[in-house]
Amino acid sequence: xxxxxxxxxxxxxxxxxxxxxxxxxxxxxxxxxxxxxxxxxxxxxxxxxxxxxxxxxxxxxxxxxxxxxxxxxxxxxxxxxxxxxxxxxxxxxxxxxxxxxxxxxxxxxxxxxxxxxxxxxxxxxxxxxxxxxxx
Numbered sequence: 001x002x003x004x005x006x007x008x009x010x011x012x013x014x015x016x017x018x019x020x021x022x023x024x025x026x027x028x029x030x031x032x033x034x035x036x037x038x039x040x041x042x043x044x045x046x047x048x049x050x051x052x053x054x055x056x057x058x059x060x061x062x063x064x065x066x067x068x069x070x071x072x073x074x075x076x077x078x079x080x081x082x083x084x085x086x087x088x089x090x091x092x093x094x095x096x097x098x099x100x101x102x103x104x105x106x107x108x109x110x111x112x113x114x115x116x117x118x119x120x121x122x123x124x125x126x127x128x129x130x131x132x133x134x135x
Contacts, residue, residue, distance in 0.1 A: 001040040010049050010114050012094055017051075017114070020087045024053035024110050027083065031057030031108065047116055048096070054109035060102040068100050087112075 021040070028038040036056040043050045060068060071085040087110070088098045095115050102108035 001042070003042045004044050007042055007044050007049060008116060010116055012114060016090045016093065017112075020090045020112060021051065021053065023083045023087050024112075028053050028055035028057065028108075028110075031055050033057070036107075045113075049114050049116065051112040051114065052109055054107060056107040059104040059106050060100065060108050061104050065100055065102060069098060084110075 025038065025040065032038060032055050038053070038055045041050075041052045041054070043052070069084050069088040071082055091098045091112050091114065096113045098113070099111050100108060101111065
């Protein structure tokens, strides 16, 4: 994991963010072949923290990228997909958003954008937000 030195704490439901990251890391690990790599990076933006899970796997075909976060879209590896839809929903509950960047054959990166002030106004009331960080 790479963490920028200027990273500020965010107010977030640690369990929900952990679920989202776990799912992305598991997907990335399945996408890489032997000798491939999976990275987790945290970077600071002016009003957000970006968490990126990237892999050197097979990537996502261009025509599927627009639908990767849709529910019940059949994936290459089988079954209807709900995992990435769940990731998107968990991040949106925090007032953030998720995106994918991929080039077929060269891996994929899933970027989670979490606002620094994911509190009272932006976040859903069902989240268990950590205290101690001012919005």
